[in-house]
Amino acid sequence: MNLDQFNFHWLFTILAFWCFYVALKPSKKYHKIDKFLRYANGVLGITCLVLSIWLTYQSNYINNGYSNIAKITLYTCTKDNKTIEQDCEYIGAITYRPYMRELMITTTPLYPILNCPSPNNRCVQERIFVDKGNVKSLEKLN
Structure with missing residues (x-):
């Protein structure tokens, strides 16, 4: 894509x-x-x-973005202001615009996120901005 x-x-x-x-x-x-x-x-x-x-x-x-949930895999991720050199996955609503270098990911609390293996762990919805060059794969989920 x-x-x-x-x-x-x-x-x-x-x-x-x-x-x-x-x-x-x-x-x-x-x-x-x-x-x-x-x-x-x-x-x-x-x-x-x-x-x-x-x-x-x-x-x-x-109106640009996905109305459905999508899974995005990044080459690197940032946690506690530290860059981690591993593949990171986010699941959420992804909004992109051609004129911006960043994607906006609104994570969904009911799906596994970076530190939320189950919905009972008080997962919160996050809004994350990632560089388009850091995207390894983008998969639309149904």
């Missing part, structure tokens, strides 16, 4: 440029209905372009 992937919505962009082409193409006849259709295509083109920009913004900066 490429965590630096930037998602762009091409469908509405292509529709917008087609509408702009229809609205701006030269025509020898200038009937009232032709003017109206050009105006309508221009408005539709602007609407499609705005929708494309809005959907791109939503998918990359607002």
